[in-house]
Amino acid sequence: xxxxxxxxxxxxxxxxxxxxxxxxxxxxxxxxxxxxxxxxxxxxxxxxxxxxxxxxxxxxxxxxxxxxxxxxxxxxxxxxxxxxxxxxxxxxxxxxxxxxxxxxxxxxxxxxxxxxxxxxxxxxxxxxxxxxxxxxxxxxxxxxxxxxxxxxxxxxxxxxxxxxxxxxxxxxxxxxxxxxxxxxxxxxxxxxxxxxxxxxxxxxxxxxxxxxxxxxxxxxxxxxxxxxxxxxxxxxxxxxxxxxxxxxxxxxxxxxxxxxxxxxxxxxxxxxxxxxxxxxxxxxxxxxxxxxxxxxxxxxxxxxxxxxxxxxxxxxxxxxxxxxxxxxxxxxxxxxxxxxxxxxxxxxxxxxxxxxxxxxxxxxxxxxxxxxxxxxxxxxxxxxxxxxxxxxxxxxxxxxxxxxxxxxx
Amino acid sequence: xxxxxxxxxxxxxxxxxxxxxxxxxxxxxxxxxxxxxxxxxxxxxxxxxxxxxxxxxxxxxxxxxxxxxxxxxxxxxxxxxxxxxxxxxxxxxxxxxxxxxxxxxxxxxxxxxxxxxxxxxxxxxxxxxxxxxxxxxxxxxxxxxxxxxxxxxxxxxxxxxxxxxxxxxxxxxxxxxxxxxxxxxxxxxxxxxxxxxxxxxxxxxxxxxxxxxxxxxxxxxxxxxxxxxxxxxxxxxxxxxxxxxxxxxxxxxxxxxxxxxxxxxxxxxxxxxxxxxxxxxxxxxxxxxxxxxxxxxxxxxxxxxxxxxxxxxxxxxxxxxxxxxxxxxxxxxxxxxxxxxxxxxxxxxxxxxxxxxxxxxxxxxxxxxxxxxxxxxxxxxxxxxxxxxxxxxxxxxxxxxxxxxxxxx
Numbered sequence: 001x002x003x004x005x006x007x008x009x010x011x012x013x014x015x016x017x018x019x020x021x022x023x024x025x026x027x028x029x030x031x032x033x034x035x036x037x038x039x040x041x042x043x044x045x046x047x048x049x050x051x052x053x054x055x056x057x058x059x060x061x062x063x064x065x066x067x068x069x070x071x072x073x074x075x076x077x078x079x080x081x082x083x084x085x086x087x088x089x090x091x092x093x094x095x096x097x098x099x100x101x102x103x104x105x106x107x108x109x110x111x112x113x114x115x116x117x118x119x120x121x122x123x124x125x126x127x128x129x130x131x132x133x134x135x136x137x138x139x140x141x142x143x144x145x146x147x148x149x150x151x152x153x154x155x156x157x158x159x160x161x162x163x164x165x166x167x168x169x170x171x172x173x174x175x176x177x178x179x180x181x182x183x184x185x186x187x188x189x190x191x192x193x194x195x196x197x198x199x200x201x202x203x204x205x206x207x208x209x210x211x212x213x214x215x216x217x218x219x220x221x222x223x224x225x226x227x228x229x230x231x232x233x234x235x236x237x238x239x240x241x242x243x244x245x246x247x248x249x250x251x252x253x254x255x256x257x258x259x260x261x262x263x264x265x266x267x268x269x270x271x272x273x274x275x276x277x278x279x280x281x282x283x284x285x286x287x288x289x290x291x292x293x294x295x296x297x298x299x300x301x302x303x304x305x306x307x308x309x310x311x312x313x314x315x316x317x318x319x320x321x322x323x324x325x326x327x328x329x330x331x332x333x334x335x336x337x338x339x340x341x342x343x344x345x346x347x348x349x350x351x352x353x354x355x356x357x358x359x360x361x362x363x364x365x366x367x368x369x370x371x372x373x374x375x376x377x378x379x380x381x382x383x384x385x386x387x388x389x390x391x392x393x394x395x396x397x398x399x400x401x402x403x404x405x406x407x408x409x
Numbered sequence: 410x411x412x413x414x415x416x417x418x419x420x421x422x423x424x425x426x427x428x429x430x431x432x433x434x435x436x437x438x439x440x441x442x443x444x445x446x447x448x449x450x451x452x453x454x455x456x457x458x459x460x461x462x463x464x465x466x467x468x469x470x471x472x473x474x475x476x477x478x479x480x481x482x483x484x485x486x487x488x489x490x491x492x493x494x495x496x497x498x499x500x501x502x503x504x505x506x507x508x509x510x511x512x513x514x515x516x517x518x519x520x521x522x523x524x525x526x527x528x529x530x531x532x533x534x535x536x537x538x539x540x541x542x543x544x545x546x547x548x549x550x551x552x553x554x555x556x557x558x559x560x561x562x563x564x565x566x567x568x569x570x571x572x573x574x575x576x577x578x579x580x581x582x583x584x585x586x587x588x589x590x591x592x593x594x595x596x597x598x599x600x601x602x603x604x605x606x607x608x609x610x611x612x613x614x615x616x617x618x619x620x621x622x623x624x625x626x627x628x629x630x631x632x633x634x635x636x637x638x639x640x641x642x643x644x645x646x647x648x649x650x651x652x653x654x655x656x657x658x659x660x661x662x663x664x665x666x667x668x669x670x671x672x673x674x675x676x677x678x679x680x681x682x683x684x685x686x687x688x689x690x691x692x693x694x695x696x697x698x699x700x701x702x703x704x705x706x707x708x709x710x711x712x713x714x715x716x717x718x719x720x721x722x723x724x725x726x727x728x729x730x731x732x733x734x735x736x737x738x739x740x741x742x743x744x745x746x747x748x749x750x751x752x753x754x755x756x757x758x759x760x761x762x763x764x765x766x767x768x769x770x771x772x773x774x775x776x777x778x779x780x781x782x783x784x785x786x787x788x789x790x791x792x793x794x795x796x797x798x799x800x801x802x803x804x805x806x807x808x809x810x811x812x813x814x815x816x817x818x
Binding site: 029030031032033037039061065066067068069070071072073074075085086089090092095096235347349350352353354355356357377378381382386387 | 412413416417420464465774775776777778779780791792793795796797801804805807808813814815816817818
């Protein structure tokens with residue numbers, strides 16, 4: 001725990017306040033000439049959000065990781081949850097596993113894997129095995145799972161994903177990542193050996209041996225399959241040991257997310273996963289219903305990011321307007337501290353995640369009014385929160401919930 | 410290398426993009442009543458810059474070193490080049506030597522020196538030897554150079570500067586700085602002994618002995634000179650071991666500077682010095698001509714700083730207007746990422762460098778538009794880049810050049 005974290009921790013008092021963090025995935029955007037010099041937030045009709053802003057809100061922009069760094073969903077959300085994503089790096093295998101809805105335990109080592117095609121000499125001829133259908137992947141994972149439940153004392157868990165993708169989890173004592181990939185990264189080469197990144201690390205050495213044993217046992221089971229007679233493993237890493245959200249903030253947190261990836265990320269920090277809702281309106285209804293059972297609500301909305309990734313300006317505007325239409329359900333039982341933001345920007349013009357600081361809006365009895373008319377990127381540039389690192393967001397929410405004692409006399 | 414630097418380094422990919430950093434030295438300023446409440450940037454007529462801004466730019470302000478710290482040209486430029494000037498401190502002797510156009514090698518120890526007047530007892534009676542004319546300085550340096558080419562195995566290089574100033578470089582194995590000054594800092598005292606700052610450091614001890622030997626051999630050669638019969642040495646330091654710009658950013662960089670100091674600073678980080686151009690128009694023309702030969706162009710313009718130092722508002726406005734008039738030459742072959750900024754502020758009202766964060770403008774296909782009409786200090790306060798430390802500037806330029814992979818999944 002950093003010195004500053006221990007200061008926050010010592011100052012924390014429980015107040016019974018309700019806090020809600022609403023994440024419009026990839027919300028942030030940029031104004032370009034092709035978009036009439038407007039961002040989707042600026043172009044969208046958001047009467048409910050506008051009314052909230054005019055009732056008194058603080059705005060600002062957040063740097064998700066560090067200047068210029070474009071985060072994936074993992075680091076983006078870890079930062080929102082207040083965990084420095086440079087300090088708490090989560091391996092791709094872990095994220096992929098969480099994304100498939102698998103619960104990981106501390107110490108588990110997970111790898112993303114994909115079926116591939118090998119020639120008679122054992123060289124990779126197709127790194128994705130012609131993207132076999134998902135059903136084939138499920139059947140092959142079934143074959144491996146049936147025979148490979150354990151390697152020595154270590155439990156092996158194999159979960160199929162979409163098309164050629166699956167994940168492998170090793171569960172046992174004394175395991176650690178990360179390891180190098182077995183994917184040679186191009187065709188014509190043999191499957192590589194998974195090597196410890198730190199050659200002195202006993203846990204990594206143990207996993208290197210497990211991976212080698214796994215290949216030895218699994219490859220013969222696939223020998224007669226075509227085109228998927230081999231597999232490659234990447235992002236071999238352990239579930240990091242992360243202090244829970246409740247340990248960190250003294251807040252019991254619930255996650256209202258629809259997509260497995262975000263449920264998984266919330267679980268990684270110990271939030272309670274709330275199953276059921278499948279639309280933003282249902283998520284808000286469930287927040288209202290469960291209001292008294294948790295202190296903190298993480299509510300995740302995916303469609304802004306999807307539209308950004310597709311480079312679809314109209315769809316992103318529509319996603320924001322759909323969100324706005326549902327907002328009154330949440331506001332009917334307004335939390336004491338409400339934040340609406342993104343985990344990063346996904347500009348339509350970039351057709352993907354970006355480094356641009358995402359806009360953030362904070363509403364509470366003590367947030368003060370920035371005297372802005374709307375919640376937009378351009379407006380947020382002038383807000384009282386300024387530009388700050390996303391990892392401080394929950395601290396600001398706690399402050400607005402009066403959860404911090406005065407520091408010093 | 411810091412943890413964050415190693416993250417940036419791992420994410421870096423080469424893209425072939427062209428980046429240009431145009432530095433108007435001392436550009437930043439403040440609005441005062443005496444100046445009609447305008448900064449020079451606000452008062453200047455800059456039609457070309459205005460058009461660039463309206464085409465879509467991001468603006469902000471940069472803290473050159475740390476809040477309240479006024480940088481010299483060395484730290485100001487090191488920060489712009491992305492080297493934390495607190496971590497990479499470059500001795501004044503090194504900067505002065507670079508400023509005289511002398512190429513330093515790794516491990517060289519350089520000192521700034523000035524001729525002084527000593528009385529019969531060896532006490533300093535004039536620390537600047539009545540500011541002797543430059544020609545006299547050159548003659549005296551010639552006398553010393555002729556007799557003092559080597560001290561043991563160490564090469565000695567003596568280069569005259571302006572008036573009473575010169576520099577001394579020791580080149581040999583196992584040398585290190587810094588050492589204390591031999592300048593007693595006031596008249597009436599004897600020349601001080603140069604002492605290792607770290608008494609245990611073998612390299613510093615070796616240089617201390619070299620300086621003592623240098624005095625022993627040099628003072629007799631000046632004994633009959635008047636008024637310059639002695640000299641004082643300050644800022645005795647070694648050329649620091651700095652990772653090159655190309656190592657840090659995977660960008661081949663060229664420096665288009667007119668003044669030796671800025672060429673020297675660029676060389677310190679391994680940029681290629683482009684000789685020839687002597688006006689900003691010629692510098693831009695050379696950028697266009699050399700466009701395909703480098704990835705990164707550092708273009709330095711001195712006259713904004715000069716006018717600020719002189720406290721001459723009109724001259725600073727004129728310097729900005731002259732720059733604006735030449736700008737179309739650069740824009741005819743617009744780099745993929747263009748930054749226009751200063752290395753620090755030199756407010757007319759301060760008649761010198763200051764700590765005020767300098768305004769910065771960034772243009773790229775993905776910078777977005779801040780919807781500002783002009784590039785000014787007051788406008789930059791509302792820009793999407795916010796106020797950030799100058800050492801992150803090149804990281805933002807790399808991001809805009811799409812030189813970073815996504816961080817995490």
